[in-house]
Amino acid sequence: MEIINKKARWIPVLAPLLLLVQACLMQEDWEVPSSECVSELSPNITLREVLDSYQGSTQEILDDWVMEAYVISSDETGNFFNTLHLQDRIADPEGGIQVEFEFRDSHLFFPPGQKVFLKLKGLFLGKSKGIFKLGSSYTSFGNLQVGRIPKHAVGNHVLKACEAPMALRPKTVAIPDLTSQPANTLVRLENLEFAQELLDSTYAQSEVPTLRRLLDCEDREISLMTSGYSDFYEKTLPAGMGPITAVYYPEGGKALLVVRSEEDLDLTAERCEELITEFTSDSLIFSELADPDNNSAARYVELFYAGDQPLSLNGWHIDRYTNDNTERGSSIDLSDITVNSGQFLLIASNAAVFQEIYGTAPDIEGGLNSPADSNGDDNLVLVDPFGTIIDIFGIIGEDGSGTAHEFEDGRAFRKEDINKANPVFDPSEWEVFNDTGASGTVNQPQRAPQDFTPGSRG
Known part of the structure; x- marks a missing residue:
């Protein structure tokens, strides 16, 4: 009975305490920063200076820094959550930052354009995926990270200026x-x-x-x-x-x-007109193919553009059909190139060797086994963005050895009066040098650099 009586005597004492604790917890759950504004704070550091103080890892701010900034975000529609995005000026900002805090419906206190002061001492500055952040801290896998400022501490660090919100000028x-x-x-x-x-x-x-x-x-x-x-x-x-x-x-x-x-988003106007970025032309031609007898690393392909207007080569490519293959063996994408009237396009198998031998840099390095690295018995085609063969050297499916399209150890040179592409190989448009002299070609191996003319039709 004594024990029971002792317990009974504690009940009147404990009950008010429990109610008080519960009330405190409920009050903290709903605690928000004061709606009062401040007008007497003077900033002593700029947002840009704060960002410049970052040393590569999350760091606590130990100085009594006060910074001013302007709110540019809003959580009213829920697209931002527990973050406040700030920039240093109403217009032409030099810096921006994301504040992490536990504070829902922050737009009621910090609407867009609201000037705020931040007391930075005790906050942590960090960077995650390229974004600067301010907040409290937590540790993840041994690494210090920026976390949310607890709601009971938000009012100690983020204070609303007494000035009315200003119109942001993005x-x-x-x-x-x-x-x-x-x-x-x-x-x-x-x-x-x-x-x-x-x-x-x-x-x-x-x-x-x-x-x-x-x-x-x-x-x-x-x-x-x-x-x-x-x-x-x-x-x-x-x-x-x-x-x-x-x-x-x-x-x-x-x-x-x-x-x-x-x-x-004000996307109410007519949609953009379709942008045409792919073009065709029969004024871009193969003008020279090189397989020097004395240096296979100095091989190259030369194109010449005889058109009047600049031509984007977006979607264009050169394909190589090795020997008698009917399947493409390799390709060079020309999409990043725009050619002007009278321009040559030099594609080397090896850029460093090309520059050393011929004294000029190529426009493109094709690489080993590319169309620019043919040993003279392959077939090359120039294809436009729509998959149409515009120009060709050789006959797909026919090994060039002993034919009118063999330039092994030599050179195939397009005659100067030919300025239009031909999707069907015509030997009469070419002067071909090799080491056999078959089928009307010239049995005269060519040596680099003296027998080649990259960048010239002379």
Whole structure:
């Protein structure tokens, strides 16, 4: 009974304490930063200077630094979650950063354009997948990482300035210029549209961050990243073209855009006209094929362009059919080349040897066993982006040995008055030198460099 009586005497004491603890826990669950603003703080370091202080690994900030910045993100639609994205200026920012914190509905306290002060002492600065972050810390596999600032501590570090939110002025940039733009800053890109194959797709898959491919009117590409928890993830992508305002987020070296809501996309204009990037022409020809008798490493193929206008070789390639094979043995892609009127295109089997022997650098190195490395009894074809044979040397399926298209230890030179390609081999268009002299060719092996004329039809 005594024991029971002792326990009974504790009940009135414990009950209020338990209620107090429960109340404290519930209060902490809902604790948010004060809605009061501050006007007396003076920044003593810039965001750019903070970023420049990073030394390659997550580090605690020990100095009494105060930094000012402007909010550019919003979690109102759920596409941002427990993060606050900041840049150092309303316009033309020099730096941006991501603050990790446990704070839902932060847009009610920190709307876009809101000036904030950050008391940095005790926070950790780190970098993950190319993105600078501020927050608390945790350890993962022995490595210190930036984590979320606990909600009860947010008000100690992130303070709202008394100034009313200002209108952000995102920098208008083109896709190729994004790499020079600071990460985690607000940008605007004009004339964007979702790829044709995505027009029936939604912004994201449920509960999964999803990338959707965007193109500009010059077919340059960037991706939009959308959270599968956002309010609009199930909505169908807009089918038109127009500007997008977004946070530039180059995660892991991949340029990404993250919008705050659907309203950041204004894709209502007519889609871009189809961009034609592949062209054909019969003015690009084989002009010389070389297999020097004294140096097989000095082999090359020369093309000549007789057209009037520049020609993009996007999709063009040279194929080699070795000996009597009817299957392509090797190929050289010419897609990165644009040729101008009267230009030669020199393709060496070995660039270093070519430059040493002929005194000039080739445009392309084909490599060993490539079309530029033929030993004179193979067949070469020039193919346009549409799979059409534009020009040819030899007859596919016929070994060149002892024929009118053998240039072993020699040279095949296109006559100077031939400026149009021919998809059917015509020996009368060529002067062929070799070590046999068969079928109307010249039995006269050629030596490099004196018997060859790379870059000239003379």
